[in-house]
Amino acid sequence: MKSFRNKILGNxxxxxxxxxxxxxxxxxxxxxxxxxIGSSIDAFNVTDQQSSVMRLGSLAFSHLISDLGYxxxxxxxxxxxxxxxxxxxLLSAEALGLKNVLALTGDxxxxxxxxxxxxxxxxxxxxxxxxxGQLNSGVDMxxxxxxxxxxxxxxxxxxxxxxxxxxxxxxxxMKEDLGAKFxxxxxxxxxxxxxxxxxxxxxxxxKVPVLAGVLPLKSAGMAKFMNENIAxxxxxxxxxxxxxxxxxxxxxxxxxxxxxxxETRDIAQGVHLMPMGWENQMPELMRRAGLK
Amino acid sequence: MIYSEQKxxxxxxxxxxxxxxxFVLGCGGCAAASGSGGEEQVEELSSKLKKxxxxxxxxxxxxxxxxxxxxxxxxxxxxxxxxxxxSVLGACCGIGIQAVGKLVDKQVHPANDTVSMGGFHGEWPSxxxxxxxxECLLDYTGGLxxxxxxxxxxxxxxxxxxxxxxxxxxxxxxxxxxxxxxxxVEIDRLDLLVTYNEPKARDKYQFAPQMDKRHxxxxxxxxxxxxxxxxxxx
Numbered sequence: 001m002k003s004f005r006n007k008i009l010g011n012x013x014x015x016x017x018x019x020x021x022x023x024x025x026x027x028x029x030x031x032x033x034x035x036x037i038g039s040s041i042d043a044f045n046v047t048d049q050q051s052s053v054m055r056l057g058s059l060a061f062s063h064l065i066s067d068l069g070y071x072x073x074x075x076x077x078x079x080x081x082x083x084x085x086x087x088x089x090l091l092s093a094e095a096l097g098l099k100n101v102l103a104l105t106g107d108x109x110x111x112x113x114x115x116x117x118x119x120x121x122x123x124x125x126x127x128x129x130x131x132x133g134q135l136n137s138g139v140d141m142x143x144x145x146x147x148x149x150x151x152x153x154x155x156x157x158x159x160x161x162x163x164x165x166x167x168x169x170x171x172x173x174m175k176e177d178l179g180a181k182f183x184x185x186x187x188x189x190x191x192x193x194x195x196x197x198x199x200x201x202x203x204x205x206x207k208v209p210v211l212a213g214v215l216p217l218k219s220a221g222m223a224k225f226m227n228e229n230i231a232x233x234x235x236x237x238x239x240x241x242x243x244x245x246x247x248x249x250x251x252x253x254x255x256x257x258x259x260x261x262x263e264t265r266d267i268a269q270g271v272h273l274m275p276m277g278w279e280n281q282m283p284e285l286m287r288r289a290g291l292k
Numbered sequence: 293m294i295y296s297e298q299k300x301x302x303x304x305x306x307x308x309x310x311x312x313x314x315f316v317l318g319c320g321g322c323a324a325a326s327g328s329g330g331e332e333q334v335e336e337l338s339s340k341l342k343k344x345x346x347x348x349x350x351x352x353x354x355x356x357x358x359x360x361x362x363x364x365x366x367x368x369x370x371x372x373x374x375x376x377x378x379s380v381l382g383a384c385c386g387i388g389i390q391a392v393g394k395l396v397d398k399q400v401h402p403a404n405d406t407v408s409m410g411g412f413h414g415e416w417p418s419x420x421x422x423x424x425x426x427e428c429l430l431d432y433t434g435g436l437x438x439x440x441x442x443x444x445x446x447x448x449x450x451x452x453x454x455x456x457x458x459x460x461x462x463x464x465x466x467x468x469x470x471x472x473x474x475x476x477v478e479i480d481r482l483d484l485l486v487t488y489n490e491p492k493a494r495d496k497y498q499f500a501p502q503m504d505k506r507h508x509x510x511x512x513x514x515x516x517x518x519x520x521x522x523x524x525x526x
Contacts, residue, residue: 079444083491105446105451106451107460108443108444108461110461111461119444121444121445122491124444124447124448124451125448125451126448126449127448127490127491130488130490141491157452162450162452162454162455163455163456164473166482167450167469167473167485168450170449170485171448173486174448174449174486174488177488178488186452231453231455231460232455
């Protein structure tokens with residue numbers, strides 16, 4: 001089977017799926033669940049203290065998932081580590097055999113369950129991409145030679161729904177210049193927003209492939225909450241109406257996701273699934289979207 | 293301006309548990325403007341202390357407790373009430389507490405918490421803030437500081453949490469990078485937005501000036517216990 005990297009570089013369509021480490025050390029149940037969908041996807045995207053909530057680490061969880069035989073995209077945020085720790089964790093990722101890394105700024109500390117924590121943000125996401133490039137070339141960020149370099153495949157995130165969108169486009173270009181090989185997006189509910197964004201990227205000659213973010217809505221209330229509270233998320237009224245009037249919300253929700261996946265096939269080089277507890281629905285979603 | 297607010301009363305009382313006699317000192321500068329260290333608050337503190345059983349040997353508001361020369365002169369004129377007290381309660385910012393502590397040989401208790409405004413204001417009260425990073429970036433950002441205006445202090449544009457001009461941290465808080473973007477649009481310098489800014493040298497944040505920088509009037513006045521006084525600039 002082709003690696004995630006080779007598929008991205010070979011213009012093949014890829015499927016990634018978010019995997020959230022547990023709050024605690026009981027990993028068996030979650031790993032069992034992931035094991036059921038692992039063979040249907042290209043890589044698990046392992047979150048790093050998502051929403052600033054303290055959990056088991058993304059490095060360890062990526063390692064556990066790769067022990068099951070699946071590829072991972074190790075997420076790394078700048079919120080909790082200074083440049084020494086970030087570089088060290090990247091070397092650790094390489095030593096553990098992890099292949100891909102997603103460079104993120106990270107949510108602010110006060111958004112999570114430890115609001116009193118000291119925010120670090122020593123580097124930002126473009127700088128972290130730059131550092132990954134340096135480690136890949138055999139030196140650390142101050143130019144010291146490494147005994148063995150990394151060979152990590154770096155990705156980044158973009159937010160097509162940001163308003164204004166122009167700074168996002170510029171930042172995407174900067175991330176491409178600094179080595180990003182794939183972009184994951186925030187959850188998409190209006191394929192047109194992604195289409196306009198990708199077209200603008202291509203006009204700026206940004207060639208990095210985009211993986212469309214897909215997050216199943218569990219209720220109309222959740223859709224409204226996301227519209228009001230999650231930056232860059234826009235759930236159109238027609239989608240909310242579909243959920244409100246649905247006899248079976250799961251069915252309706254999967255239909256909405258299928259529509260996004262199908263309508264973005266020509267502009268996105270893949271899909272980034274964020275099941276958020278609906279892991280068991282993912283095989284059905286992929287089947288309906290014709291991804292299997 | 294440095295903003296401070298009064299600590300909870302129980303906390304203040306706990307600081308004074310070993311003292312019987314207290315001198316109350318307010319600051320007529322920033323603390324007065326913050327409503328936490330002017331005449332009114334000093335009187336209120338004194339009367340609450342008396343009601344709770346402490347003897348207040350005196351009270352005073354001095355314009356700027358951070359200014360040691362000024363405070364030294366004012367206190368010297370009438371030092372008996374301080375001599376008589378077991379400790380001093382200072383209604384001012386943390387700088388005032390530390391400065392007064394160098395002028396009196398008694399414990400100076402803080403009555404206030406100094407509240408972060410996200411950076412250091414200029415000496416003149418204004419909203420523009422500087423973190424004194426040692427590597428000014430303002431030329432790249434249209435004259436708005438990303439270190440103090442962006443909650444995360446990002447150097448290369450807004451994070452994904454920025455939406456419609458607001459920061460993810462709380463409603464109504466402007467996204468610093470949105471303001472920088474708007475400014476760059478205004479001055480037609482959007483080219484600066486695609487300029488990559490390297491990581492900052494955080495060692496420049498550390499207050500460790502070279503000895504040769506100490507040959508200044510500032511150090512001659514402020515530095516204690518070194519030989520810089522003998523090397524005043526001519």
